[in-house]
Amino acid sequence: MAVSNSVKQSLKYLMGKCVPSLKTNAAKIGIPRYEYDENLHMYFKKHDFVYAHDPQKICKTGDMVLIQSLPEKMTRLIQHKVIEVIFPLGDITDPITGKKVVAGQYREKIKEVNEMFGKSEKGFDYDKAPSRGSLEDTRDFTHRPMFQKYHDDPNDPQPYHV
Numbered sequence: 001m002a003v004s005n006s007v008k009q010s011l012k013y014l015m016g017k018c019v020p021s022l023k024t025n026a027a028k029i030g031i032p033r034y035e036y037d038e039n040l041h042m043y044f045k046k047h048d049f050v051y052a053h054d055p056q057k058i059c060k061t062g063d064m065v066l067i068q069s070l071p072e073k074m075t076r077l078i079q080h081k082v083i084e085v086i087f088p089l090g091d092i093t094d095p096i097t098g099k100k101v102v103a104g105q106y107r108e109k110i111k112e113v114n115e116m117f118g119k120s121e122k123g124f125d126y127d128k129a130p131s132r133g134s135l136e137d138t139r140d141f142t143h144r145p146m147f148q149k150y151h152d153d154p155n156d157p158q159p160y161h162v
Helices: 107-117
Strands: 013-019 026-037 042-053 064-069 078-087
Touching: 013 042, 013 078, 026 064, 026 078, 042 064
Parallel strands: 042 078
Antiparallel strands: 013 026, 013 064, 026 042, 064 078
16 A cells, blocks of 8 residues: 655644724634743643634634634734634623523523512613624724824724724
């Protein structure tokens, strides 16, 4: 049996947080890792940043996403592709039970307490709240292209600067 000279690359899955990026059709993903310090004998959190191919723009800034390494580089920077959004920003889900969480309590528990003791008039109703993306161009500008603002010019408004 002959062994081929080609080396097969294993496809790795990684999970990271989407951060603002200037690349089109790509998302910048921060992948956390822990680095051991020999002097202090402690682990410190560091981030590795990679670009992932995202032509459908399914991930937004702040989302936790699952990415997969590509068998070969797409470009010099893009070596991964976005598989799916695991946790969208703002909608915290318990990974074990799959229930929605607010400030360390399940939403169901908060609903039960409100039914027992009466709901406050100023209380927030999660069932009537719009999903993320409904306030685009009103209060949510994460889908807009980001850029650095280098000067202040009153004649040239730059609303989407970082």
